[in-house]
Amino acid sequence: MTTATYTHVAMDKDGYLLNPTEWTMDLGEAIADDLNIQLTPDHWRLINFAREDFASKGQSPGLRRIAQQTGVAIKQIYLLFPKGPGKLIAKIAGVPKPKSCL
Amino acid sequence: MNVLEKEVNQEETQKHTMTKLAIICSKGSLDMAYPGLILANAARMCGVEATLFFTFWGLDIVNKKKIDHLHLTFVGNPSVPVPAMIAGLPGMEGIATTMMKREMEKLDIPSIREMLEILDDAGAEMYGCQMAMDMFKLEKDDLVPQVKEIITAMDFMDLAADAQIIFI
Numbered sequence: 001m002t003t004a005t006y007t008h009v010a011m012d013k014d015g016y017l018l019n020p021t022e023w024t025m026d027l028g029e030a031i032a033d034d035l036n037i038q039l040t041p042d043h044w045r046l047i048n049f050a051r052e053d054f055a056s057k058g059q060s061p062g063l064r065r066i067a068q069q070t071g072v073a074i075k076q077i078y079l080l081f082p083k084g085p086g087k088l089i090a091k092i093a094g095v096p097k098p099k100s101c102l
Numbered sequence: 103m104n105v106l107e108k109e110v111n112q113e114e115t116q117k118h119t120m121t122k123l124a125i126i127c128s129k130g131s132l133d134m135a136y137p138g139l140i141l142a143n144a145a146r147m148c149g150v151e152a153t154l155f156f157t158f159w160g161l162d163i164v165n166k167k168k169i170d171h172l173h174l175t176f177v178g179n180p181s182v183p184v185p186a187m188i189a190g191l192p193g194m195e196g197i198a199t200t201m202m203k204r205e206m207e208k209l210d211i212p213s214i215r216e217m218l219e220i221l222d223d224a225g226a227e228m229y230g231c232q233m234a235m236d237m238f239k240l241e242k243d244d245l246v247p248q249v250k251e252i253i254t255a256m257d258f259m260d261l262a263a264d265a266q267i268i269f270i
Contacts, residue, residue, distance in 0.1 A: 028252075047148060063147050064210075064212070064220070073223065074220055074223040074224060075223040075224075078146070078224055078225055080148075083149040084146070084147060084148045084149025084150070086146075086147025086148055087147065087148055087149065088149075094218065101140055101143075101144060101212065102140070102143065102210075102212070
């Protein structure tokens with residue numbers, strides 16, 4: 001349990017980082033750990049894309065965009081984040097909840 | 103946020119978290135097909151189980167022959183931006199459907215067929231209604247492969263026992 005590593009950062013009531021610039025890889029690991037997700041390079045590929053896309057476009061990518069842009073199949077994404085990839089990727093990547101419905 | 107606050111928040115979140123959603127799709131027009139599919143997909147993206155039950159005209163959404171030809175309905179729809187007399191003219195619905203599909207393509211909204219594939223990949227479960235299938239003389243083979251089974255209304259009740267139900 002690594003909760004202590006991110007008690008100093010502000011999160012909204014749903015568990016999204018309020019200030020994405022406070023994100024570090026360790027923080028991502030700690031949040032994933034709390035969500036019971038063991039991060040692998042396949043997870044990181046999606047998390048990193050979400051971060052890069054947020055940095056360049058100013059908004060969190062929806063799941064469809066993540067799948068299209070990374071080339072990772074929707075089915076595979078659900079295997080990596082079975083408890084809801086739409087929310088979990090954004091939470092671990094420290095970006096806001098995606099506004100896209102797809 | 104300290105640990106205690108976090109725990110309290112988690113508790114609150116759990117209290118309000120939906121775990122299962124069941125959607126009954128009973129209409130076969132394009133504008134009635136999307137809402138159910140989009141909601142089911144949103145549920146899966148949030149980690150909520152999603153079950154879709156297609157009945158009556160809703161079967162058109164999963165009917166191989168009709169899935170690519172769903173269109174808008176104008177008659178009896180007060181939101182249509184043209185007078186009812188004109189909206190009812192032959193060909194109007196076709197024109198409006200083409201226009202709407204073009205707009206959706208611009209926004210990269212998937213077609214109904216693609217939406218069903220996405221839902222299947224996302225782990226949503228889809229069922230056809232036995233009685234409506236009999237009424238329309240349809241066989242399971244007439245439906246897209248993403249439909250898992252043909253079930254009765256009582257089977258649906260069992261599947262949706264602990265779910266929030268939406269009727270469209």
